[in-house]
Amino acid sequence: MALIELQGINKSFGTKDKKVSVLENLSLKVEEGEMVAIMGKSGAGKTTLLNIIAAIDYPDSGTYLYDGKEVKTRNTSQGIKFRKDRIGLIVQHFALINDFKVYDNVELGLWETNVKGSARKKRVMEVLESLGIADLKDKYPNVLSGGEKQRVAIGRAIANNHKLLLADEPTGSLDSDTEQDILNILKDLNSKGMTIVMVTHDEDVANVCDRTIFLDKH
Ligand SMILES: Nc1ncnc2c1ncn2[C@@H]1O[C@H](COP(=O)(O)OP(=O)(O)OP(=O)(O)O)[C@@H](O)[C@H]1O
Ligand SMILES: [Mg+2]
Numbered sequence: 001m002a003l004i005e006l007q008g009i010n011k012s013f014g015t016k017d018k019k020v021s022v023l024e025n026l027s028l029k030v031e032e033g034e035m036v037a038i039m040g041k042s043g044a045g046k047t048t049l050l051n052i053i054a055a056i057d058y059p060d061s062g063t064y065l066y067d068g069k070e071v072k073t074r075n076t077s078q079g080i081k082f083r084k085d086r087i088g089l090i091v092q093h094f095a096l097i098n099d100f101k102v103y104d105n106v107e108l109g110l111w112e113t114n115v116k117g118s119a120r121k122k123r124v125m126e127v128l129e130s131l132g133i134a135d136l137k138d139k140y141p142n143v144l145s146g147g148e149k150q151r152v153a154i155g156r157a158i159a160n161n162h163k164l165l166l167a168d169e170p171t172g173s174l175d176s177d178t179e180q181d182i183l184n185i186l187k188d189l190n191s192k193g194m195t196i197v198m199v200t201h202d203e204d205v206a207n208v209c210d211r212t213i214f215l216d217k218h
Contacts, residue, residue, distance in 0.1 A: 001068045002029040003164060003195050004053060009062035011048055022048050026062070028213055030197055032163070035190040037206035038199045040215030046199040047092055049215065050166045053197065054089050055079040067163075084112050088157035092168040092199075094149045096141040096156075103128070103137040105152050109159030127155045131185060147178035154185060158194075165189065167198040171205055183208050 011023040022045040030036050038046050051057035052064065055073040064071045066086065073082045083089070088109065096105050107124050115123055128134040131151040141149055150170060157165055170186065171179040183205060190196050198209065206212045 001032075002065070003032040003034075003067055004028075004030040004197070005063075005065040005068075006052075007063040007065070009052065009059045009064065011045070011052065011057070011059050023052075023059070023215075026215075030195060032195055033190075033193060034211075035186070035196040035209045036198070037209040037212040038197065038215065039201070039203075039206055039212055044215040046215055047168055050089070050168055050197070050199060053164075054087050054166055055082045056089075080112060084160070086162055086164060088160065088162040088165045090153050090157045090165070090167040090170050092172070094141075094153045096149055096152055098141050101138050101140055102133060102144070102152050105141065106155040106159055109156040113160050115160070123159060124155075127159050131155050145178075146174050147181065150174065150178075150182055151185070154182070158189060163195060165194050165196045167196065169199050169201065171200065171202065179205070 006026055006028050009023050009026040010021070012019045012021040014020050026049070038049065040046055048057065052059055055071055056079055058074050071082060073079050097108070100108070103124060106127055107120065110120050110123065125134065128137055131154060133148060133151050133155070136144065136148060141152065144152065154170070167186070171182050174182065186196055186198065187208065200206055
């Protein structure tokens, strides 16, 4: 059974008389354990698609099945509940909290979970170490390089060890060595069983994935 299945999804933005259709009759499947790239030009609806899979946004029509069950989430608190044990998310442009240290940014990934107290501390340190950023734990994001920030964003997304990781251009604006480091981290997570859906503009990045889904509206 597919981990994610979208059937005939439609999504538009705007008001009734000024509607912009973004996703039209989109159907796709992602199997458990796959690493899939999403490509398409700017404005094609890649972030919109990830937001629907993460239940941050909702389709106008069509069906979304996660692990065979229909996702009918239609508000923020339902969305948080749906995501918390299922989906880690790396949003476009990192979105780290600048007033929080690296440690606290990663710990945010355990927000609203049952991982508390010393288990929480242990998990955050484990994640920081696995990403090679444990020595940065007391630094604030504004002193970090792009690659370091990206590792922190990955740390926050994987802290709760979800089945599914959604990543919106995780290697955007990184130099090729750092891009390779980040890809190796994602590949490693995938080889340990995490399903990954990743938006990218870069064909070399897409080639590392098992397959590519193209969003090519217009
Ligand atoms: N909340 C919103 N309200 C109105 N329009 C929106 C909203 N979110 C997205 N859009 C529009 O939907 C279209 C798709 O946006 P989306 O962010 O999904 O594109 P994208 O493929 O991720 O682009 P990029 O590669 O630039 O990140 C764009 O035309 C955008 O302006
Ligand atoms: Mg986008």
